[in-house]
Amino acid sequence: xRNSYKVAFLLLLLFLPVLLSAQDDLMNVLNDNxxxxxxxxxxxxxTRIVIGQSIENPAQGNMLILITHHFGALNTGYENxxxxxxxxxxxxxxxxxxxxxxxxxxxxxxKNTWDGFLKYKILQQKSGGKNFPFxxxxxxxxxxxxxxxxxxxxxxxxxxRMTYCFQVLMAxxxxxxxxxxxxxxxxxxxxxxxxxDHNDIFSLxxxxxxxxxxxxxxxxxxxxxxxxxxVSTPAYSSFSMGVDIETGGHVFQIFxxxxxxxxxxxxxxxxxxxxxxxxxxxxxxxxxxxxxVKPKEFRK
Amino acid sequence: MKKYFALLILALILTAGVRAQAYxxxxxxxxxxxxxxxxKIEGINRQVNxxxxxxxxxxxxxxxxxxxxxxxxxxxxxxxxNYVESDKYPEATFLGKITNIKAIxxxxxxxxxxxxxxxxxxxxxxxxxxQNGTITINxxxxxxxxxxTLLLADYKISVxxxxxxxxxxxxxxxxxxAMEKLNK
Numbered sequence: 341x342r343n344s345y346k347v348a349f350l351l352l353l354l355f356l357p358v359l360l361s362a363q364d365d366l367m368n369v370l371n372d373n374x375x376x377x378x379x380x381x382x383x384x385x386x387t388r389i390v391i392g393q394s395i396e397n398p399a400q401g402n403m404l405i406l407i408t409h410h411f412g413a414l415n416t417g418y419e420n421x422x423x424x425x426x427x428x429x430x431x432x433x434x435x436x437x438x439x440x441x442x443x444x445x446x447x448x449x450x451k452n453t454w455d456g457f458l459k460y461k462i463l464q465q466k467s468g469g470k471n472f473p474f475x476x477x478x479x480x481x482x483x484x485x486x487x488x489x490x491x492x493x494x495x496x497x498x499x500x501r502m503t504y505c506f507q508v509l510m511a512x513x514x515x516x517x518x519x520x521x522x523x524x525x526x527x528x529x530x531x532x533x534x535x536x537d538h539n540d541i542f543s544l545x546x547x548x549x550x551x552x553x554x555x556x557x558x559x560x561x562x563x564x565x566x567x568x569x570x571v572s573t574p575a576y577s578s579f580s581m582g583v584d585i586e587t588g589g590h591v592f593q594i595f596x597x598x599x600x601x602x603x604x605x606x607x608x609x610x611x612x613x614x615x616x617x618x619x620x621x622x623x624x625x626x627x628x629x630x631x632x633v634k635p636k637e638f639r640k
Numbered sequence: 641m642k643k644y645f646a647l648l649i650l651a652l653i654l655t656a657g658v659r660a661q662a663y664x665x666x667x668x669x670x671x672x673x674x675x676x677x678x679x680k681i682e683g684i685n686r687q688v689n690x691x692x693x694x695x696x697x698x699x700x701x702x703x704x705x706x707x708x709x710x711x712x713x714x715x716x717x718x719x720x721x722n723y724v725e726s727d728k729y730p731e732a733t734f735l736g737k738i739t740n741i742k743a744i745x746x747x748x749x750x751x752x753x754x755x756x757x758x759x760x761x762x763x764x765x766x767x768x769x770x771q772n773g774t775i776t777i778n779x780x781x782x783x784x785x786x787x788x789t790l791l792l793a794d795y796k797i798s799v800x801x802x803x804x805x806x807x808x809x810x811x812x813x814x815x816x817x818a819m820e821k822l823n824k
Contacts, residue, residue, distance in 0.1 A: 346644065363698045363699075363700055363735045363736070363737075363758075364735075366662060366691045366692075366693055366698050366699075366700045367691075367700050367702070367733070367735065369662055369664060369691050369822065370664070370689040370690075370691050370700065370702045371702075376687070376704050376707070378704075378706060378730060379706070381706070381717065381720060381721075382717055382720070382721050398713075399713030399714075399716075399717075400713075401713075402712075402713050402714075436713075468730075515727070516725070516727045516728060554721065554722045555722065555800075587802065588718075588802065588803055588806065589714065629712075629713070629714050631711065631712045631713065631714075634711050634712075635709060635710075635711070637684060637709060638682070638709075638710075638711040
């Protein structure tokens, strides 16, 4: 009798692996492998949150054409069709040299300003096999205006036309629907109007995106300009808000902002409009991605 | 009592045997292909986890969605963000069996037709699937190959009307996994 118990027990043990479902056990064999690193992607839809830089670059081998357009200020009245009669435009091109390094150029109609920049992704938000809470990119640009000298009678230096901007971009994607970015920045102007004006102008920016649907999001962005840096001309903090609309190949961003300027120096250190006074500019960005160099696997 | 322990240990060894007998790979290949009037889309994943147990025919896949590569980076972004929602559903899995496993002689090189049946989960939706493929034995390597069609609607992957000319409603799937014995 006792022997038959033992035999039954043995048989039970023998069939235990089968009872436990070999498929699940087999899946556990696969799960023994270190979980793969899951890099966070698409923190923002495009390289701008609204008017300022996001942490994103075009993917390696991809070119982005970005057309930025701001109308005139709303408070200019019916005579000016609430700003529709004016246009401030930046034609921009960006390219992903590597998955981390991006380069960009732009031509602004404001004082015929050319700008060029580099943006490098140093740290990437990731989860799974390795964890890191946010993405960090560095940005540096140079801008040069090329209209005629305002005072041709005096000695002018080319360097006086040049300004620079440096930014640290830190962003985190929370779940799939919310992204937040902090953007401390410094603008350097080689020439300022008076000795009271600072050459180095600091600002702190914050911006975010709330995804409403897969292809539509609400975005807002604020760049706080620390006081007493720009003294001789009016300069205010920049606030912009708008929406991203994605349609297959294009991203449309439609927004309102108190900044007329479209490159970093212009809106971080030279925003002359105020929301409270109705200096609100309607604007839009249209961006389109083109694949220039395909990944190796897809070259034929 | 000693005998009893011996039996217990034997049983434990047999339990662990699942691992010993399994064929696995981390570098399985899955390609999907969508052909629509306006656009052809191809996604290739070369990091598919596959395991098979010759004794029982159990057969499992684990596919990380973000490991699919595309010709255009934008396709990849749209695939992950808008269609398969990789943040929500990072993996696709298959848990199934080769139902005619007895007909496959793992000791003899050759190509054998294989009938596979099981549960395929993509985008959080599980469907029972039944497909035919081939198992090729070449010395220590067991290769599983299959080609079949999936309907996006079966996995609740919706295609907006604006891109119906760019994305096909059905995908052609190619699977190729060369597996080796786990503990070699």
